[in-house]
Amino acid sequence: MDNILLQNLADMLVDNWEKREGDIKKRLNSLLRKKSNKRVILELSKAIESREVLDKNKAVLVTTLTLIRRNLDCKKEVGELLKKYNMINLLYGGLIKLLNGRSDTFKIQISWNHNTFENKYEFIDRFPVPEHWRFIDLIITVSILIEEKVEKFESVLIKDHTDLLLLNYIHGVENWNISEAFINNLLKDETNALRRSIGFYLLIQPIERLFSTPLETNREKSNFKNKIKSFIRVFENVPLQVQAELLINYFITNKRVKSIPAFLAKQMVKMNLTDCLVLEIKSNKVRTLDDIYILLFIIKSIRIKSQGDKSYKNTLYDALLKKIILFIEENKGIYIWDKNTENLFAEIYKMFPKRFKNRLEKSIVKTSESLMISRLDELVRFNLFINDSNRAKVINGMANTIQSVKSK
Amino acid sequence: MIKLIINRVSYAGEFLITVLHRGIEDEDCSYGRKIIKEKINRNNLIFEQFIVNDDILRDLGQIITIEEGFLTPKDDLNIYSNSVCAKITRYVSGIKPSKVIKTLENRFEFRLPIDIIIQINEFIKKYTGIDINKNPIFYGDTFIYEPIAVDFSENDRNGITIKNLEVNSEVIIKFKRNGLIVHSCKEICVNIAQELEINSNVEWASFDIEVYKNNELLYFNYDISYMKSLHLSMGVVNQPKNVRLNHLSSYFEIPTEPSITESIIGEKRDFIEELYSKSNFEMSRQIQNVQEEGNITFIKPGETSLALKMITNFLNNHYKELWIYDPYFTDKSRFNKTLDWLRIFIELSNHKINIVYYCKDEDKAFNFNSIREALLQDKVLNRTLHNKTLNWTFIETKSPIHDRFIFGEGNDNQFSGLTIGTSLNSVDTNHFCINYINHTSTKSILYELNNYLNEGNIEGQCTI
Numbered sequence: 001m002d003n004i005l006l007q008n009l010a011d012m013l014v015d016n017w018e019k020r021e022g023d024i025k026k027r028l029n030s031l032l033r034k035k036s037n038k039r040v041i042l043e044l045s046k047a048i049e050s051r052e053v054l055d056k057n058k059a060v061l062v063t064t065l066t067l068i069r070r071n072l073d074c075k076k077e078v079g080e081l082l083k084k085y086n087m088i089n090l091l092y093g094g095l096i097k098l099l100n101g102r103s104d105t106f107k108i109q110i111s112w113n114h115n116t117f118e119n120k121y122e123f124i125d126r127f128p129v130p131e132h133w134r135f136i137d138l139i140i141t142v143s144i145l146i147e148e149k150v151e152k153f154e155s156v157l158i159k160d161h162t163d164l165l166l167l168n169y170i171h172g173v174e175n176w177n178i179s180e181a182f183i184n185n186l187l188k189d190e191t192n193a194l195r196r197s198i199g200f201y202l203l204i205q206p207i208e209r210l211f212s213t214p215l216e217t218n219r220e221k222s223n224f225k226n227k228i229k230s231f232i233r234v235f236e237n238v239p240l241q242v243q244a245e246l247l248i249n250y251f252i253t254n255k256r257v258k259s260i261p262a263f264l265a266k267q268m269v270k271m272n273l274t275d276c277l278v279l280e281i282k283s284n285k286v287r288t289l290d291d292i293y294i295l296l297f298i299i300k301s302i303r304i305k306s307q308g309d310k311s312y313k314n315t316l317y318d319a320l321l322k323k324i325i326l327f328i329e330e331n332k333g334i335y336i337w338d339k340n341t342e343n344l345f346a347e348i349y350k351m352f353p354k355r356f357k358n359r360l361e362k363s364i365v366k367t368s369e370s371l372m373i374s375r376l377d378e379l380v381r382f383n384l385f386i387n388d389s390n391r392a393k394v395i396n397g398m399a400n401t402i403q404s405v406k407s408k
Numbered sequence: 409m410i411k412l413i414i415n416r417v418s419y420a421g422e423f424l425i426t427v428l429h430r431g432i433e434d435e436d437c438s439y440g441r442k443i444i445k446e447k448i449n450r451n452n453l454i455f456e457q458f459i460v461n462d463d464i465l466r467d468l469g470q471i472i473t474i475e476e477g478f479l480t481p482k483d484d485l486n487i488y489s490n491s492v493c494a495k496i497t498r499y500v501s502g503i504k505p506s507k508v509i510k511t512l513e514n515r516f517e518f519r520l521p522i523d524i525i526i527q528i529n530e531f532i533k534k535y536t537g538i539d540i541n542k543n544p545i546f547y548g549d550t551f552i553y554e555p556i557a558v559d560f561s562e563n564d565r566n567g568i569t570i571k572n573l574e575v576n577s578e579v580i581i582k583f584k585r586n587g588l589i590v591h592s593c594k595e596i597c598v599n600i601a602q603e604l605e606i607n608s609n610v611e612w613a614s615f616d617i618e619v620y621k622n623n624e625l626l627y628f629n630y631d632i633s634y635m636k637s638l639h640l641s642m643g644v645v646n647q648p649k650n651v652r653l654n655h656l657s658s659y660f661e662i663p664t665e666p667s668i669t670e671s672i673i674g675e676k677r678d679f680i681e682e683l684y685s686k687s688n689f690e691m692s693r694q695i696q697n698v699q700e701e702g703n704i705t706f707i708k709p710g711e712t713s714l715a716l717k718m719i720t721n722f723l724n725n726h727y728k729e730l731w732i733y734d735p736y737f738t739d740k741s742r743f744n745k746t747l748d749w750l751r752i753f754i755e756l757s758n759h760k761i762n763i764v765y766y767c768k769d770e771d772k773a774f775n776f777n778s779i780r781e782a783l784l785q786d787k788v789l790n791r792t793l794h795n796k797t798l799n800w801t802f803i804e805t806k807s808p809i810h811d812r813f814i815f816g817e818g819n820d821n822q823f824s825g826l827t828i829g830t831s832l833n834s835v836d837t838n839h840f841c842i843n844y845i846n847h848t849s850t851k852s853i854l855y856e857l858n859n860y861l862n863e864g865n866i867e868g869q870c871t872i
């Protein structure tokens with residue numbers, strides 16, 4: 001076990017992350033001269049004691065990664081060996097070095113595509129455990145820390161600036177009792193929206209798991225209530241604009257589920273959240289009629305118990321109405337008109353209070369008159385004619401739906 | 409009183425173009441007023457559409473002449489789509505919109521910068537259909553258009569069926585294939601609501617159709633064809649090959665060859681016919697390739713007079729300013745030839761000449777301090793410099809610009825240029841190419857080079 005061997009192993013591992021080599025296991029094994037895990041770690045320990053290796057943290061990490069990459073099932077054995085030779089802290093040190101991204105040759109490089117997702121919660125929901133098999137050796141290695149030192153494990157996840165470990169660990173890990181401090185750390189991250197949504201995911205997961213189970217005993221019911229209480233306690237500690245962001249993210253990602261958790265819906269219909277919610281509604285997260293429907297449904301359904309000015313609901317209705325008018329007038333959001341769209345639009349129309357209904361109708365009439373669908377447009381402005389003919393189908397569908405709702 | 413639909417564009421309160429449509433009727437559309445606005449250069453560009461009476465033609469202002477005629481669907485001036493013919497009347501205006509066009513004694517010119525004009529023209533094309541880029545003289549004119557459509561389509565008896573013709577209409581069809589007219593036929597529509605069928609007994613690929621009513625041309629279109637088959641060729645490209653580099657860049661991607669599949673939708677072409685057609689094309693292309701003139705001229709030693717001729721012909725155009733980029737212009741070992749060039753420059757009617765050069769070693773080339781003295785050594789130049797002031801600037805750069813360029817800006821702000829593969833003082837001793845550069849390229853290259861100079865890359869300069 002010497003520096004040259006360690007460097008070769010490190011290069012091989014990093015190359016494998018960049019471009020998968022089919023025979024990586026064989027090659028690692030031959031570099032290790034087919035020695036057993038026990039022997040390798042023993043030799044490593046001796047090399048560290050005799051100060052032969054330059055960087056003990058990196059050495060332990062590289063060795064662990066190699067052993068695990070060579071045999072993905074030997075984590076338990078390797079973990080125990082590291083504990084026996086007091087190398088867990090060194091493993092931690094090596095991971096920090098790898099993940100802080102400062103080395104040119106020894107780091108992980110990932111380009112995520114979540115930049116195209118404004119709704120980070122949707123990204124997490126749609127792509128669980130991304131790049132899992134590419135970095136499986138690293139992911140298993142990090143999990144060794146869970147049994148030994150949970151705080152160090154959580155610290156590694158936070159220090160990983162690529163968020164790879166976070167994204168891979170949030171979907172269920174054995175033996176990890178997630179600390180509240182960890183979740184708060186994620187929720188309060190000011191620059192990384194992905195981490196905020198990850199924090200929310202971890203916060204809501206334990207409760208979501210209980211949705212599908214029937215609560216029969218009193219103990220089960222009070223357990224559920226306590227979980228909700230502690231959720232609310234953590235959640236309300238978070239800045240208002242983050243609250244708005246996370247709630248909108250959640251509801252839009254889950255817009256097609258059959259039922260909405262009432263406690264969460266109540267969190268959204270709070271007066272102090274109104275301005276932040278309006279900003280979220282204006283953003284590109286709200287892109288289709290489905291999105292508008294779910295938000296409108298929640299705002300309409302939740303009754304306000306507290307006294308005071310109830311007109312803030314109107315501010316939210318106004319924001320949602322403006323979004324639909326944007327869809328209509330700028331040809332966004334609604335591109336085909338079929339039975340589903342018709343039903344959805346009818347429900348949305350019914351939910352709006354009267355004066356909002358009038359504004360919606362006015363916008364439809366105004367846009368309808370501006371469409372270029374006459375014979376002259378067909379002859380002289382054919383491109384515009386084709387575009388507007390398609391829009392006309394949608395707009396006429398909307399107008400007819402409103403008529404039929406009114407006549408009932 | 410006939411009703412017309414007006415489409416009009418105005419800019420900064422002046423009418424740019426007016427198009428009136430006659431004979432268009434809609435069941436569901438009443439053509440209520442439509443207005444579309446756009447802001448360009450702080451002024452409003454407005455398109456309007458509404459219904460007018462034909463008495464609007466009485467207040468058109470000063471009209472030079474009226475042109476009237478018939479347009480086929482393929483004519484440039486026909487703004488209608490859908491294979492419709494048009495009757496057109498053009499009222500040529502004597503007064504041009506002054507915010508856009510300058511009216512001078514012997515010509516018209518643009519008052520606005522060209523890129524603004526192009527934006528305005530795009531707007532006009534988008535909403536009125538008229539392409540003013542091709543005919544800027546149309547500014548200020550009024551047009552009346554009337555569409556004429558004839559309902560015809562391919563039938564399954566190898567011919568064409570025409571519907572809804574008026575009584576006593578005549579139809580002439582010429583069926584064509586491979587550049588020959590293979591069948592022609594003239595028929596008269598006798599009964600009302602008769603469907604006229606004209607079929608060919610021979611195979612055809614396209615046809616021309618003319619329809620006359622009361623001996624007057626009603627409709628005319630030519631080279632009409634219907635798609636019989638589609639030949640799709642698709643390629644799937646694999647990941648490119650990566651070449652790891654040391655200096656130029658970190659990686660270089662070489663695209664790999666695509667694997668191609670072909671499929672044919674519809675009728676398959678006759679094998680012999682396709683073979684003949686393909687070979688014909690390939691063989692004629694070989695001949696064309698040889699005969700083609702390029703815009704690169706290759707000069708060998710001994711062809712100096714050709715090189716001189718090309719370069720001086722270029723320099724003889726009326727440029728108000730010239731730029732010459734030649735790093736070894738002031739080389740002492742060939743300075744006699746440089747002096748020759750400078751003698752030629754004196755004779756040119758140019759106003760300003762900029763010469764951009766490089767001096768690596770003061771022993772081997774003149775720098776901006778010593779160049780004036782060097783020029784005065786020549787008798788001809790000496791005499792000239794005592795009689796008149798030229799407007800020459802010698803600009804020395806801190807590092808050499810390799811390629812040799814000559815750029816000229818004309819009095820009409822049009823640019824053109826040459827690239828020469830060798831220095832001006834070695835045109836008699838080298839193998840090199842001379843290449844012409846067009847307006848847009850010259851303008852952008854000159855812009856980049858001048859920016860480079862202005863960013864502090866000038867060692868010094870001297871004006872003579």
